[in-house]
Amino acid sequence: MLSFDHDSLHAGVVDPEMGSMRVLSETALRFPDSLSFSSGAPYDGNHDLADLSRHVERYIEHLRAKGLPEERVTRLLFQYGPVNGLIRDEVALMLKQDEDIDVPPEAVMITHGFQEAALVALRGLITSADDVLLSVSPAYVGIRGAARMLDVPVHGILEGPDGLDPEAVAEAARRVRSEGRRAVALYLVPDFSNPSGTVVPLAARRRLLEVAAEEDLVILEDNPYGLFAAEGAALPTLKSLDTDRRVVYLGSFAKSTFPGARLGYLVADQEVIDSEGSTRTLAESLSPAKAMFTVGSSTLSQAVVGGILVENGYDLRSATRELAAIYQERLRAALDALSEHFPDGGDHGVTWNTPSGGFFLVLKVPFVADLAAMERSARDHGVSWAPMSMFHLDDDGGRREIRIGFSNLAPDAIREGIARLAGFIEKTPHDTPEERS
Numbered sequence: 001m002l003s004f005d006h007d008s009l010h011a012g013v014v015d016p017e018m019g020s021m022r023v024l025s026e027t028a029l030r031f032p033d034s035l036s037f038s039s040g041a042p043y044d045g046n047h048d049l050a051d052l053s054r055h056v057e058r059y060i061e062h063l064r065a066k067g068l069p070e071e072r073v074t075r076l077l078f079q080y081g082p083v084n085g086l087i088r089d090e091v092a093l094m095l096k097q098d099e100d101i102d103v104p105p106e107a108v109m110i111t112h113g114f115q116e117a118a119l120v121a122l123r124g125l126i127t128s129a130d131d132v133l134l135s136v137s138p139a140y141v142g143i144r145g146a147a148r149m150l151d152v153p154v155h156g157i158l159e160g161p162d163g164l165d166p167e168a169v170a171e172a173a174r175r176v177r178s179e180g181r182r183a184v185a186l187y188l189v190p191d192f193s194n195p196s197g198t199v200v201p202l203a204a205r206r207r208l209l210e211v212a213a214e215e216d217l218v219i220l221e222d223n224p225y226g227l228f229a230a231e232g233a234a235l236p237t238l239k240s241l242d243t244d245r246r247v248v249y250l251g252s253f254a255k256s257t258f259p260g261a262r263l264g265y266l267v268a269d270q271e272v273i274d275s276e277g278s279t280r281t282l283a284e285s286l287s288p289a290k291a292m293f294t295v296g297s298s299t300l301s302q303a304v305v306g307g308i309l310v311e312n313g314y315d316l317r318s319a320t321r322e323l324a325a326i327y328q329e330r331l332r333a334a335l336d337a338l339s340e341h342f343p344d345g346g347d348h349g350v351t352w353n354t355p356s357g358g359f360f361l362v363l364k365v366p367f368v369a370d371l372a373a374m375e376r377s378a379r380d381h382g383v384s385w386a387p388m389s390m391f392h393l394d395d396d397g398g399r400r401e402i403r404i405g406f407s408n409l410a411p412d413a414i415r416e417g418i419a420r421l422a423g424f425i426e427k428t429p430h431d432t433p434e435e436r437s
C-alpha cells in the first residue's frame with residue numbers, strides 16, 4: 001500500500017505554522033463554554049437566508065436591464081464564465097464610489113477571496129528563486145501561507161505603533177539587494193491591520209509610495225477592514241493615492257458582505273506590453289494563473305455579491321455604516337473593560353494598544369503567551385485568544401503578546417471575556433524582568 005512520510009510532503013502542508021489557525025479553532029471547539037477572542041469572524045447577527053435568492057434575482061434583473069437577452073443571462077449564470085469574472089464593471093463602480101480608486105473594469109479580476117488574489121499576484125510577480133516578498137511583521141497568516149505554498153521567500157519588516165515605517169521598508173529592500181536577491185513586492189494592511197490593529201498615517205502612506213518608486217517595489221495593499229473606521233476618520237487607500245501605478249490592491253468581500261461567498265478581487269491597472277507591442281492590464285495578463293488555480297469564481301457567489309452592489313448603488317461604505325457602528329461599539333467595550341480590569345498604575349504588567357477601528361487589538365502580558373498558555377486559559381478560565389507569536393515572521397517576536405479579536409462577540413460577552421482573561425493573567429506566574437528582557 002502506498003504510504004508517505006509526513007515530512008516528505010511539501011513544506012506548505014507539513015509546516016506546523018500553516019496549521020496554527022486550525023489549532024486555534026479546534027481549541028475553541030474543545031472548550032465550547034469558553035468565550036473566543038481567537039477569531040476574526042465577522043458579525044453575523046444580520047444574515048437572512050431569504051436575502052440570498054433576493055440578491056441573485058436583483059443581479060439577474062440588472063443583467064436584463066442592461067439589455068442582455070434571456071438566453072445570454074441564463075448562460076452567464078450556468079456556464080463556465082469569463083476567467084476574470086462577471087462582476088468586474090460593478091466592482092470598478094464600487095471602487096470609485098467607496099475608495100476613490102479610478103480603474104477600468106479590465107484592471108479588475110474577481111477572485112476566490114483575498115486568498116486567491118494573493119496567490120495570483122505572487123505567482124505572476126515572483127519569477128526567480130532570488131525574488132523576495134517584503135512583508136509587514138506581524139502579518140496575516142493568509143499572506144505567509146500563500147507565499148509558503150508557492151515557495152516564495154518572505155523578508156519580514158517589524159512594524160511599530162503606526163504600522164510600517166517607510167524608511168524601514170527602504171532599508172529592508174537595500175539589505176535584500178545587498179545579499180544578491182531582488183525585493184519585488186511589499187505586502188501590508190494599512191488600515192486596521194490583522195493582527196495588530198495598526199493604521200499607517202497619511203504622511204507615511206505618501207512616503208511609502210515614494211519608497212516603492214525609489215526601490216522599484218510593487219505594493220500589495222490588503223484592505224478588508226478599511227470600511228470599519230470611525231465616522232469621518234477613514235484615510236485614503238494607498239491605491240487611491242497611487243499616481244505611479246505602484247499598487248496592486250487585494251480586496252475581499254469577506255467582511256463587507258459575508259465570508260461564505262468566498263469572493264474578493266485583485267486590482268492591477270499596470271500596463272503589460274507583449275513582444276508584438278500590444279498592451280493589456282496586469283489583471284488581464286495574470287488571468288492564466290487564476291484559470292489554473294480556480295478556473296473562474298463561482299457565478300452564484302458573484303450574482304449574490306453583484307446583487308448586493310446593485311441594490312446599494314455600488315456604495316458599500318454607506319451600506320456598512322450600521323455594521324461599522326457595531327464594530328466600533330465592540331472595540332469600545334473591549335478597551336473600557338481592559339481599563340477597568342487593568343487600571344493605570346497597577347502592578348499587573350499589562351498594556352495594550354488602542355486601535356481606532358477594525359477587528360483586533362494587542363495586549364502585552366508579563367509571561368510567555370504561547371499555544372499552551374492559550375489552552376490553559378480556555379480550559380481553566382473559559383476564554384481563548386490568539387498568541388501574537390503566530391503572526392510574527394521572525395522566531396522571537398510577540399512572545400508575550402495576545403491578539404484580541406472582538407468582532408464576533410456582543411459587548412456583554414466581551415466584558416465577560418475580558419474579566420475571565422484578567423483572572424487568567426492574575427493566576428499566571430509573571431516572568432522576572434531578566435526573563436522579559
Ligand SMILES: Cc1ncc(COP(=O)(O)O)c(C=O)c1O
Nearest residue numbers: 113114115140194224252254264
Ligand atoms: C488581513 C486580511 N486580509 C484578508 C482577509 C480576508 O481573506 P479572504 O477574502 O480570503 O476571506 C482577512 C480575513 O481574516 C484578513 O484578516
